[in-house]
Amino acid sequence: MPELFNVLPPQAAKDLFCGRLSPLPGEERIPTWDALGRICRRDIFSPSNLPAFSRSTMDGYAVRARDTYGASEGIPAYLTVAGEAPMGRAPEFALASGQAALVHTGGMLPEGADAVVMVEQTQQAEAGTVEVLRPVAPGENVIQVGDDVKEGALLAPAGRWLRPQDIGGLVAVGITSLPVAPRPKVALIATGDELVGPGESLRLGQVRDINTYTISGLVQRAGGTPVSLGIVPDDREALRRTAQAGLDQADMVVISAGSSVSTRDMTAEVIASLGEPGVLVHGIAIRPGKPTILAIAQGKPVVGLPGNPVSAMVVFELLVTPALHKLAGCVDPPGRSRVEAYLARNIASIAGREDHVAVRLEQRNGATWAVPVFGESNLITTLMKADGTVVVPLDKLGLPEGEKVTVDLFGAG
Amino acid sequence: MPELFNVLPPQAAKDLFCGRLSPLPGEERIPTWDALGRICRRDIFSPSNLPAFSRSTMDGYAVRARDTYGASEGIPAYLTVAGEAPMGRAPEFALASGQAALVHTGGMLPEGADAVVMVEQTQQAEAGTVEVLRPVAPGENVIQVGDDVKEGALLAPAGRWLRPQDIGGLVAVGITSLPVAPRPKVALIATGDELVGPGESLRLGQVRDINTYTISGLVQRAGGTPVSLGIVPDDREALRRTAQAGLDQADMVVISAGSSVSTRDMTAEVIASLGEPGVLVHGIAIRPGKPTILAIAQGKPVVGLPGNPVSAMVVFELLVTPALHKLAGCVDPPGRSRVEAYLARNIASIAGREDHVAVRLEQRNGATWAVPVFGESNLITTLMKADGTVVVPLDKLGLPEGEKVTVDLFGAG
Numbered sequence: 001m002p003e004l005f006n007v008l009p010p011q012a013a014k015d016l017f018c019g020r021l022s023p024l025p026g027e028e029r030i031p032t033w034d035a036l037g038r039i040c041r042r043d044i045f046s047p048s049n050l051p052a053f054s055r056s057t058m059d060g061y062a063v064r065a066r067d068t069y070g071a072s073e074g075i076p077a078y079l080t081v082a083g084e085a086p087m088g089r090a091p092e093f094a095l096a097s098g099q100a101a102l103v104h105t106g107g108m109l110p111e112g113a114d115a116v117v118m119v120e121q122t123q124q125a126e127a128g129t130v131e132v133l134r135p136v137a138p139g140e141n142v143i144q145v146g147d148d149v150k151e152g153a154l155l156a157p158a159g160r161w162l163r164p165q166d167i168g169g170l171v172a173v174g175i176t177s178l179p180v181a182p183r184p185k186v187a188l189i190a191t192g193d194e195l196v197g198p199g200e201s202l203r204l205g206q207v208r209d210i211n212t213y214t215i216s217g218l219v220q221r222a223g224g225t226p227v228s229l230g231i232v233p234d235d236r237e238a239l240r241r242t243a244q245a246g247l248d249q250a251d252m253v254v255i256s257a258g259s260s261v262s263t264r265d266m267t268a269e270v271i272a273s274l275g276e277p278g279v280l281v282h283g284i285a286i287r288p289g290k291p292t293i294l295a296i297a298q299g300k301p302v303v304g305l306p307g308n309p310v311s312a313m314v315v316f317e318l319l320v321t322p323a324l325h326k327l328a329g330c331v332d333p334p335g336r337s338r339v340e341a342y343l344a345r346n347i348a349s350i351a352g353r354e355d356h357v358a359v360r361l362e363q364r365n366g367a368t369w370a371v372p373v374f375g376e377s378n379l380i381t382t383l384m385k386a387d388g389t390v391v392v393p394l395d396k397l398g399l400p401e402g403e404k405v406t407v408d409l410f411g412a413g
Numbered sequence: 414m415p416e417l418f419n420v421l422p423p424q425a426a427k428d429l430f431c432g433r434l435s436p437l438p439g440e441e442r443i444p445t446w447d448a449l450g451r452i453c454r455r456d457i458f459s460p461s462n463l464p465a466f467s468r469s470t471m472d473g474y475a476v477r478a479r480d481t482y483g484a485s486e487g488i489p490a491y492l493t494v495a496g497e498a499p500m501g502r503a504p505e506f507a508l509a510s511g512q513a514a515l516v517h518t519g520g521m522l523p524e525g526a527d528a529v530v531m532v533e534q535t536q537q538a539e540a541g542t543v544e545v546l547r548p549v550a551p552g553e554n555v556i557q558v559g560d561d562v563k564e565g566a567l568l569a570p571a572g573r574w575l576r577p578q579d580i581g582g583l584v585a586v587g588i589t590s591l592p593v594a595p596r597p598k599v600a601l602i603a604t605g606d607e608l609v610g611p612g613e614s615l616r617l618g619q620v621r622d623i624n625t626y627t628i629s630g631l632v633q634r635a636g637g638t639p640v641s642l643g644i645v646p647d648d649r650e651a652l653r654r655t656a657q658a659g660l661d662q663a664d665m666v667v668i669s670a671g672s673s674v675s676t677r678d679m680t681a682e683v684i685a686s687l688g689e690p691g692v693l694v695h696g697i698a699i700r701p702g703k704p705t706i707l708a709i710a711q712g713k714p715v716v717g718l719p720g721n722p723v724s725a726m727v728v729f730e731l732l733v734t735p736a737l738h739k740l741a742g743c744v745d746p747p748g749r750s751r752v753e754a755y756l757a758r759n760i761a762s763i764a765g766r767e768d769h770v771a772v773r774l775e776q777r778n779g780a781t782w783a784v785p786v787f788g789e790s791n792l793i794t795t796l797m798k799a800d801g802t803v804v805v806p807l808d809k810l811g812l813p814e815g816e817k818v819t820v821d822l823f824g825a826g
Binding site for chain 2: 032033036048050051052053055059086087088089090091104105106107108119143147148149155156163164165166167168169171172173174175176192193194195198199201202203204205206207208209210211213214215216217218220221234258259260261262263307309313334335336337338339340379380381383384386409410411
């Protein structure tokens with residue numbers, strides 16, 4: 001029963017798989033303030049200039065700049081105070097030559113004014129007059145109409161993962177709703193005669209399903225909606241039926257395929273039976289995660305993840321998260337957080353295989369060290385104790401202690 | 414009207430403020446699978462061993478290790494196949510000396526077996542017999558009872574920000590619900606006569622409230638629940654009333670304080686009037702974000718953020734996010750993502766001030782460059798175009814082009 005499938009490097013597997021996927025059709029129109037973490041579905045252009053009027057960036061005096069030329073502490077420019085620009089309304093007066101108007105940060109300049117002198121560079125003279133101690137150039141301390149956003153300018157491109165500042169920019173120009181990509185629905189299936197749900201009591205030989213729960217979290221983090229179809233016993237027909245139900249109701253099917261070769265073979269056969277083009281990748285040059293299946297059937301991606309929870313998580317983050325971003329049309333997904341660190345122990349690998357090793361971070365004398373979390377095997381607690389992973393590239397035989405490495409941090413989830 | 418308040422370095426301001434905060438009392442008991450991103454309220458210990466039985470990590474043959482000692486390809490050990498260990502049930506037979514049992518990955522070892530020989534290191538002999546080509550040590554290819562988690566072991570400490578793998582580890586030992594910290598409720602108040610809601614049409618001189626929306630996003634990202642109390646005009650009594658309503662219904666009050674000195678002064682007075690100890694910090698040695706107020710009143714934190722949206726976001730991430738983590742009792746909040754990059758332009762600063770400069774990342778010949786996004790002022794679109802910020806430390810006069818810098822990335826939100 002040796003494993004005869006050919007393995008692909010992870011990057012090639014990802015390119016092959018994601019290259020066959022397209023953004024899901026359709027869109028949802030939702031209030032802008034509910035769009036955090038959603039994907040902008042179409043280019044959004046600004047309907048107006050921001051700001052819509054010339055605003056002061058300082059507390060001070062609006063002036064005609066030329067009235068201040070040559071002003072100094074020794075020979076100030078004396079200007080007549082024509083009034084105070086109110087907040088939230090247009091000033092009801094215009095500025096004539098030789099005049100100034102009190103203005104607050106964010107306030108609108110009166111007509112005729114083209115610059116603002118900071119209050120710190122003025123001096124109170126007799127009532128109704130202000131001394132300007134420094135010249136200002138036209139436009140100084142003023143945000144002009146459209147300086148932030150011009151009417152018609154592209155504000156948020158299609159495919160943008162919307163962050164707090166994007167929401168802010170959209171509401172700033174009065175965009176109160178926008179079209180976002182639908183969240184990809186991901187059907188999750190766990191297989192294995194030994195699996196039971198978390199609430200059931202265990203008989204000897206049984207273990208609780210972990211992958212449905214870890215993978216649900218990763219689906220949500222990637223912007224998708226998990227739909228659990230439960231645990232299916234090692235029965236070809238039952239698995240085929242459940243996988244078909246997944247294809248009927250979701251945009252992607254993820255089967256965590258059991259750990260034994262016979263179960264994995266059954267999963268591969270079931271996936272292959274779902275339709276053309278079928279299995280694209282069966283086996284990836286990665287540890288953990290080698291026995292991964294990537295397929296397309298009935299126009300939808302189908303993934304067979306390894307049954308081991310650590311393998312399943314590593315493969316999901318590397319190959320399935322990008323696939324979900326592709327389905328959502330996201331062009332700038334948030335990258336995984338990374339930190340640089342010194343490796344605290346040798347890691348052995350073999351050429352032609354990409355190793356992902358769980359590490360925890362430790363501070364020693366002001367430097368960050370990555371300490372490999374080894375276990376008897378790939379146990380879920382390995383990941384609970386870890387802060388992220390270090391990758392040993394395909395072409396390396398390992399990494400030596402003391403090497404500077406990049407740690408891909410586990411996200412906040 | 415010069416600004417007379419003394420400014421504190423950001424770190425000192427944070428320590429002073431967060432040092433006065435304690436985790437909110439109470440807890441919510443929720444299903445484990447809904448606890449992603451929530452904070453574990455109490456130490457969670459494992460009620461059982463994981464695994465609860467000795468499991469094979471390979472497809473192969475369960476054996477008594479001593480029966481394989483000395484085995485080689487030339488002189489294999491011949492063992493009688495006593496049966497096949499089923500998945501999900503305890504084998505109904507025990508292994509006698511000289512016997513082996515077919516076992517699948519994850520399957521339970523029969524009584525008497527203490528190791529597993531990988532199938533690749535065996536050979537089919539006559540029916541009912543298997544040839545073992547390599548010796549195994551006791552425990553080889555076996556996960557022992559409790560190897561992953563021991564009964565009574567600390568599984569998730571109080572204060573843990575729960576990630577997908579933590580959810581997985583908890584369900585693995587049958588923990589289907591757990592106590593989590595309540596989400597801190599944050600009342601948001603925007604002040605300014607010039608502000609209107611995003612759906613209203615603008616008169617000249619008016620601008621739309623941005624901060625309520627950007628800060629709502631940051632509150633959610635920090636694990637809190639935003640409660641918007643709307644826009645309050647520049648009216649001392651109205652602001653005081655609304656701030657009190659915030660203290661009555663939320664765990665923290667955040668006022669985005671308007672940009673002009675007079676509005677800021679009014680906000681500071683209102684915050685000071687809410688109760689003891691009152692204002693702890695008024696002014697921080699940071700740009701943008703100097704006119705920040707940190708206070709405690711009626712036992713709850715009250716923050717006056719600068720009105721400028723960029724300043725408000727910078728200050729929030731630096732000072733308010735840690736305060737929210739403190740209220741939630743979170744001891745290991747997810748760090749902000751960081752990348753290293755080369756600075757693409759000189760940045761000027763002054764000694765005694767920490768500058769946070771928005772940058773976008775660019776790839777040039779395989780290296781990452783941080784390109785400062787400068788604007789006329791701190792405009793919301795500066796942040797929309799940026800990927801993160803570079804910090805010029807307090808004691809530096811700037812950073813030169815080409816310097817290796819750390820970019821704090823904006824989160825996924």
